[in-house]
Structure formats: structure tokens, C-alpha cells
Amino acid sequence: MSGGNLTAVIAGQGALAPAVLAALADQGESPVVAALQGFAPGPGITEFRLERLVPFMDSLLDQGVDKVTFAGAVRRPHLDPELFDSRTASLVPRILSAIQSGDDAALRVLIAIFEEWGLKVIGTADVAPDLVPAEGHLVGGPNGHDREDARRAVEIVRGLGALDLGQGAVVAQGLCLAVETLPGTNAMLDFVAAHKALRPNPRGARGVLYKAPKPGQDRRIDLPAIGVETVNAAVRAGLAGIAWEAGGCVLLDRTETEAAAREGGLFLWSRGA
Known part of the structure; x- marks a missing residue:
């Protein structure tokens, strides 16, 4: 056939x-x-x-x-x-x-x-190439502390991926607050929301969610995704923004997701290598 x-x-x-x-x-x-x-x-x-x-x-x-x-x-x-x-x-x-x-x-x-x-x-x-954003700041932009937290999160997600675990992590003030496992991104963010006191400095950097495919992953299937629910969960977790690997993450309902990020005071950053 x-x-x-x-x-x-x-x-x-x-x-x-x-x-x-x-x-x-x-x-x-x-x-x-x-x-x-x-x-x-x-x-x-x-x-x-x-x-x-x-x-x-x-x-x-x-x-x-x-x-x-x-x-x-x-x-x-x-x-x-x-x-x-x-x-x-x-x-x-x-x-x-x-x-x-x-x-x-x-x-x-x-x-x-x-x-x-x-x-x-x-x-x-x-x-649907429009669903996978190229490099750039879609909403707002990270400050220096946010960039450092994102850099640390990149290292953690790469380590997770090498073990075939999750595709995301939350880092604040250089500390990993949570990593994504089988329950998914929203469960991870709910954990962060319930443990906001884990940040050493209450007035310091609020933290960044970072998502990326696993190292060596076949990108034709199971790309990480971000949407309105992700943004709302990140707002509840008190984060400064969401970053992801440019070209390696699906952005769902882009107009609504960007609007939710603006309303919640989050940056959205499609991060280059």
C-alpha cells in the first residue's frame, strides 16, 4: 500500500x-x-x-x-x-x-x-510555523537578574532532559524552586505558588519559568508548549516571566497569551542559544 x-x-x-x-x-x-x-x-x-x-x-x-x-x-x-x-x-x-x-x-x-x-x-x-516563535522578546523583557535565573534554568532543564525527565524548571535568585516531572508544568507552578517563601530574599528576583525540548529530542513530536493557562499559573506563582528555547517551544493562543502576560506583568522571552 x-x-x-x-x-x-x-x-x-x-x-x-x-x-x-x-x-x-x-x-x-x-x-x-x-x-x-x-x-x-x-x-x-x-x-x-x-x-x-x-x-x-x-x-x-x-x-x-x-x-x-x-x-x-x-x-x-x-x-x-x-x-x-x-x-x-x-x-x-x-x-x-x-x-x-x-x-x-x-x-x-x-x-x-x-x-x-x-x-x-x-x-x-x-x-504550523507561526506556532513556534523565533528569538525575541514578545512581551516586556528580563532584567539582569532574570537573565541569570534563565541561564541557570537552561542548565537544569538540559540536565533533566538528559535523564528523559521534564522539559521545564523554575529558578529564582539562582535557586531551583521546582522542576517539571510527570504531573506537568501547571503542577510545577502550583508547587512554586504554594512555596513562595523558598525565595531567600522576599524583595529579590521573583524567578523565571524556562522550557525547552530535551537534548537530542526528535522535535517532530512532544515540543513543550506555553499558553494562557501557563501564564496565569506563573502569575499565581509570583514569577517575573517565562522564557523558552527559541524555535523549540509552541506558543498557543498567541494573542490571548500575550495579553494575559501584559495584564499579569510577566515578560515572555523566546531565548536564543
Whole structure:
């Protein structure tokens, strides 16, 4: 079987999938939309199970799909051994090994399987480049202390990424207040909000949230994202601003997110290397 000239969006939860679909619609495309069962961002979306991955990929090819992009959050699914079809069952050792190896390893295997089936995997930056800001200050700007905190956060996030952990950290006055783990960015920021007294100097630098892909991460999937909820959580945490690796982070609902940052007195900084 061979694909045609059609994009499939494997949609997850959150605002990214609708944003990607809107970008494709602006480009005159009508993509096929599907979601892993239990993680569809809304009603009316075709769902599939990982246990029947091969029949699902075959169905994409039958519809003329030749490109796939992943957009949105999913969690590792529970696998039911009784639901595997015979062809997907042959992939079980690879799938289970990947799931047990960490998020980045699992995603690399998933990409490899799709591409072995003749489906080219493309990233958000390819599908909707406006969602991935280039270097620059979008709202306000960091002062010298903020820049130092951001620099320290960069080092921490690189260390986390090397261990295939999170994609974010909060640093204030040179101290790491929190790092992102499985519960996600908002949980990390809620922790910071509940422990504001951890800052040594109450009148000193308020701190910076920094987000970036993991070192060596395949950037076609699972880029970190920032949106209105992130800004509001950073405001509650008392931070000075949010920084991220330029070209390595998705900015959702840009107009609303920038407006929320201005209202909350936060800077938004797409930080170069």
C-alpha cells in the first residue's frame, strides 16, 4: 500500500490539536483526524487503540494519507493483551520496551514505526510555523537578574532532559524552586505558588519559568508548549516571566497569551542559544 497526498493529525488533549487543524485549514488542507482512545480533544473524532496500530496505519494509507503529525497531550495507555491483532502483536516487544524506557524513547519508536509503514512524520514547526516563535522578546523583557535565573534554568532543564525527565524548571535568585516531572508544568507552578517563601530574599528576583525540548529530542513530536493557562499559573506563582528555547517551544493562543502576560506583568522571552 502507498499513501497519497494527505496529512493525518493524531490529536491529543489540550489546545495544540485545534491550533494545528486551524493552521492546516488556512492552508486549504482537510486532514484526516484521529486520536488514541481516551485522549481525543473533543467529540466526533475517530479513535484507535495502540493494540491495533497496524490496522490503523493501514487505514490511513487507504485514505491517501502520506504525512502524519502528532498534536496534543497523551498519557501512556494501558495495553490489553487480548486486543492485539496478529500483525500489531509482532511489534509488542518494541512497543513495550519503548514504553518502559521513558517518554523520549517511546516517541522515537512510535515515529520509527509510522515511517516504516510509509507515513512521513512531520512536526508542528513544519505544519504550523507561526506556532513556534523565533528569538525575541514578545512581551516586556528580563532584567539582569532574570537573565541569570534563565541561564541557570537552561542548565537544569538540559540536565533533566538528559535523564528523559521534564522539559521545564523554575529558578529564582539562582535557586531551583521546582522542576517539571510527570504531573506537568501547571503542577510545577502550583508547587512554586504554594512555596513562595523558598525565595531567600522576599524583595529579590521573583524567578523565571524556562522550557525547552530535551537534548537530542526528535522535535517532530512532544515540543513543550506555553499558553494562557501557563501564564496565569506563573502569575499565581509570583514569577517575573517565562522564557523558552527559541524555535523549540509552541506558543498557543498567541494573542490571548500575550495579553494575559501584559495584564499579569510577566515578560515572555523566546531565548536564543
